Amino acid sequence: MKFTLNVWRQNGPQDKGRMETYQVDQVSDDMSFLEMIDVLNEQLIGQGIDPVVFDHDCREGICGMCSMFINGEAHGPGRGVTTCQLHMREFSDGDTITIEPFRAKAFPVIKDLMVDRSAFDRIIQAGGYVSVNTSGNLPDANATPIEKPDADAAFDAATCIGCGACVATCKNASAMLFTSAKVSQFALLPQGQVEAADRVLNMVKQMDLEGFGNCTNTGACEVECPKGISIENIARMNREYLSASLTSK
Numbered sequence: 001m002k003f004t005l006n007v008w009r010q011n012g013p014q015d016k017g018r019m020e021t022y023q024v025d026q027v028s029d030d031m032s033f034l035e036m037i038d039v040l041n042e043q044l045i046g047q048g049i050d051p052v053v054f055d056h057d058c059r060e061g062i063c064g065m066c067s068m069f070i071n072g073e074a075h076g077p078g079r080g081v082t083t084c085q086l087h088m089r090e091f092s093d094g095d096t097i098t099i100e101p102f103r104a105k106a107f108p109v110i111k112d113l114m115v116d117r118s119a120f121d122r123i124i125q126a127g128g129y130v131s132v133n134t135s136g137n138l139p140d141a142n143a144t145p146i147e148k149p150d151a152d153a154a155f156d157a158a159t160c161i162g163c164g165a166c167v168a169t170c171k172n173a174s175a176m177l178f179t180s181a182k183v184s185q186f187a188l189l190p191q192g193q194v195e196a197a198d199r200v201l202n203m204v205k206q207m208d209l210e211g212f213g214n215c216t217n218t219g220a221c222e223v224e225c226p227k228g229i230s231i232e233n234i235a236r237m238n239r240e241y242l243s244a245s246l247t248s249k
């Protein structure tokens with residue numbers, strides 16, 4: 001397969017950036033999108049041009065690193081897949097593909113397609129944990145019964161991989177879907193109750209400090225989320241936040 005690629009090139013956070021156009025051929029339809037960029041980079045290196053910088057790690061849909069906008073959609077045209085799980089057979093031979101970094105004030109571009117998503121780490125540091133005894137004398141997991149629907153909903157929330165597609169897709173660059181998933185995975189379980197009020201207050205405060213926008217319930221985040229995180233989590237976080245605001249000193 002052959003493709004024309006319009007790729008965002010930016011030397012650093014202060015650089016204005018620009019689109020560059022490249023041709024790639026000898027792309028197999030079995031290649032992942034990242035493997036196709038590997039082919040492009042081999043070609044660029046051969047021509048003495050700087051390869052395109054992009055983030056990746058696991059290449060199997062679990063680390064959340066491969067953040068990029070493909071033809072105007074976070075993680076490209078597929079649903080429920082990350083960029084590394086997107087295959088070139090989803091495109092037609094001869095297509096022109098536009099590739100850009102995730103764009104949000106809180107995600108500054110480091111270089112080309114790589115953005116700094118450490119704002120998410122700071123939201124987690126503000127409260128996305130439980131203080132549990134890990135000394136080895138843990139209670140048996142079955143000693144605390146949990147209703148199956150709650151266990152399932154907590155597990156679903158915990159599948160968020162922190163990729164940032166929700167932020168990049170949202171017209172307000174809101175991080176509510178991400179933050180609410182991280183709040184919900186604890187809010188639904190007894191182990192999460194100890195720090196529940198502080199957790200939601202501190203995580204929302206950090207989210208606002210990082211410069212993410214407000215949620216206006218468009219639901220675009222849910223559509224583009226590769227892990228199918230539901231906006232029901234946002235409603236749950238809002239309830240948790242209201243309750244914590246009324247009961248905390």
Ligand code: SF4
Nearest residue numbers: 160161163164166225
């Ligand atoms: S909620 Fe979905 S889109 Fe947002 S960071 Fe988590 S996995 Fe990515």
Ligand code: FES
Nearest residue numbers: 059063064066084
């Ligand atoms: S590289 Fe890990 S999710 Fe894509």
